Amino acid sequence: MRTLLFFATTALVIPASGEEVTYSRDIAPLLQKNCIVCHREGGGAPFELDDFDSTRRKANTILRVVESRYMPPWHAIGGDIPLVGDRRLEESEVALFSKWIEAGRPEGDPADMPPPRDFPSGWQLGEPDLILTMDEAYELSADGPDIYRNFVLPTGLLTEKHIKAIEFRPSSPEVVHHALFYVDTKGRAREVDEADPAPGFAEMPVGEGTGRGLGGWVPGASPRPLPEGLAHHLPAESDIILQIHFHPTGKPEKEQSRIGLYFGDRKPERQFTSIQLPPVFGAFSGLDLAPGAAETVVTDSFELPVAVRAFGAHPHSHYRGKSLSMTAHLPNGDSIVLLDIPDWDMDWQEEYRFAREIPLPAGTRLEARVVWDNSAESSDNPVVPPVRVRWGLESLDEMGSIDLFVIPEGDKKQAAAAMKKLSTARKEHLVWKAGSHIIEPDKLALFGKLRDNAIARFDANGDGILGREERDLARKSLQAVLP
Numbered sequence: 001m002r003t004l005l006f007f008a009t010t011a012l013v014i015p016a017s018g019e020e021v022t023y024s025r026d027i028a029p030l031l032q033k034n035c036i037v038c039h040r041e042g043g044g045a046p047f048e049l050d051d052f053d054s055t056r057r058k059a060n061t062i063l064r065v066v067e068s069r070y071m072p073p074w075h076a077i078g079g080d081i082p083l084v085g086d087r088r089l090e091e092s093e094v095a096l097f098s099k100w101i102e103a104g105r106p107e108g109d110p111a112d113m114p115p116p117r118d119f120p121s122g123w124q125l126g127e128p129d130l131i132l133t134m135d136e137a138y139e140l141s142a143d144g145p146d147i148y149r150n151f152v153l154p155t156g157l158l159t160e161k162h163i164k165a166i167e168f169r170p171s172s173p174e175v176v177h178h179a180l181f182y183v184d185t186k187g188r189a190r191e192v193d194e195a196d197p198a199p200g201f202a203e204m205p206v207g208e209g210t211g212r213g214l215g216g217w218v219p220g221a222s223p224r225p226l227p228e229g230l231a232h233h234l235p236a237e238s239d240i241i242l243q244i245h246f247h248p249t250g251k252p253e254k255e256q257s258r259i260g261l262y263f264g265d266r267k268p269e270r271q272f273t274s275i276q277l278p279p280v281f282g283a284f285s286g287l288d289l290a291p292g293a294a295e296t297v298v299t300d301s302f303e304l305p306v307a308v309r310a311f312g313a314h315p316h317s318h319y320r321g322k323s324l325s326m327t328a329h330l331p332n333g334d335s336i337v338l339l340d341i342p343d344w345d346m347d348w349q350e351e352y353r354f355a356r357e358i359p360l361p362a363g364t365r366l367e368a369r370v371v372w373d374n375s376a377e378s379s380d381n382p383v384v385p386p387v388r389v390r391w392g393l394e395s396l397d398e399m400g401s402i403d404l405f406v407i408p409e410g411d412k413k414q415a416a417a418a419m420k421k422l423s424t425a426r427k428e429h430l431v432w433k434a435g436s437h438i439i440e441p442d443k444l445a446l447f448g449k450l451r452d453n454a455i456a457r458f459d460a461n462g463d464g465i466l467g468r469e470e471r472d473l474a475r476k477s478l479q480a481v482l483p
């Protein structure tokens with residue numbers, strides 16, 4: 001069946017009889033559309049594919065990687081919703097490469113070449129409204145454990161702003177596993193930073209005014225503005241906190257990142273938030289990968305207490321993540337696969353944006369599924385022979401979850417009330433999960449405390465975890481006390 005289909009689609013694109021596939025007319029436009037954003041000078045790929053000669057020489061490798069779908073890199077291939085910036089080639093486009101090689105890789109008539117495509121050198125989204133740079137470089141030693149380090153970037157802004165987009169530019173991308181951005185309106189992070197002699201500081205202070213997230217950066221991600229009418233609020237005189245997860249490369253490195261902020265000129269008309277399943281990147285999902293286990297599955301589900309419009313999703317896992325998906329089960333019985341990554345690759349993480357907003361009525365059940373492969377056969381396994389792996393913050397630990405970005409429905413007042421309801425339901429879901437699993441105390445002090453509190457209050461039989469009935473009771477009491 002598969003072969004038949006393949007021939008059927010190839011047949012469609014064989015150029016009219018007598019016309020052979022040429023570089024200038026057929027291949028160059030394809031490379032321009034799907035490849036040279038990375039395969040050009042400064043584009044991040046290890047070689048360029050922007051002229052006849054380099055393409056001719058690499059033709060066989062190109063055919064191999066486009067047929068296997070290794071290139072262009074794009075991993076969210078199974079969902080029902082079209083995604084912005086989908087880089088995948090059509091079957092007919094893949095076939096053009098093999099036709100071209102069969103024809104002897106002819107250049108064709110240079111007059112058929114498409115006009116060259118311009119790429120912004122430097123900032124991908126254009127010149128930012130404000131550029132913030134780490135005031136000193138952070139020095140990372142050749143090896144040792146991963147490091148989480150926070151850096152204060154004062155904005156010096158005297159008026160409030162509305163952030164439409166953030167672009168992150170690391171100076172040594174090889175050492176940055178990922179970066180997250182936060183707002184600090186109270187200068188607390190500065191105090192912690194001053195007490196630490198090295199650049200930056202280790203642990204984010206917790207409390208009012210800190211910790212509101214502004215998104216992040218991972219390798220392979222493209223910076224993208226928020227949809228029309230949405231923005232992150234940035235109060236006057238606040239600081240941006242840059243939290244970087246460093247992964248040593250085997251030689252000493254220095255990192256001095258820059259972030260570019262792009263402002264909207266008006267107050268945003270709509271508010272948005274995200275729902276992460278499982279919450280806290282799976283910290284409370286009892287993740288425990290046995291050495292050699294080829295498939296460990298964690299699922300989590302959450303019922304929407306209010307109607308929302310979903311506009312994007314952000315998956316995250318580490319090396320052993322195998323697949324991630326999120327499905328919405330609507331109250332009318334319909335199901336929508338919002339995101340499906342059947343073959344996760346930590347090197348190509350994207351924040352995905354839906355091509356249109358997806359209305360999800362109140363009562364919709366969101367279901368997330370994350371699968372890990374800790375077998376020796378997995379080429380992504382960083383430790384072979386495999387070892388036992390549990391949840392943790394380091395790259396060699398594991399985590400996994402999907403954030404769904406949503407806008408509550410309704411006018412301003414209704415949306416504000418809906419936002420509150422959503423936040424309560426999310427907290428309740430978190431405490432519910434926290435109570436049901438043991439998390440190693442050294443892993444994450446803050447969440448360890450949350451769990452301890454849940455256990456102290458609801459663990460009636462004293463066995464150290466919350467069983468089903470205890471959780472039901474916890475859920476009911478929380479419903480009564482949460483605002």
Ligand code: HEC
Pocket residue numbers: 030031034035036037038039044045046058061062065066071072073087089
């Ligand atoms: C988003 C960036 C990006 C895009 C788009 C992209 N590539 Fe790549 N490509 C890379 C990177 C980075 C590597 C090297 C790392 C790797 O092999 O994973 C690479 C590697 C390759 C290789 C070498 C593979 C090997 O096994 O040696 C080929 C050939 C290639 N790309 C062809 C293409 C073609 C053809 C397209 C378009 C149809 C394309 N790439 C689109 C980033 C990209």
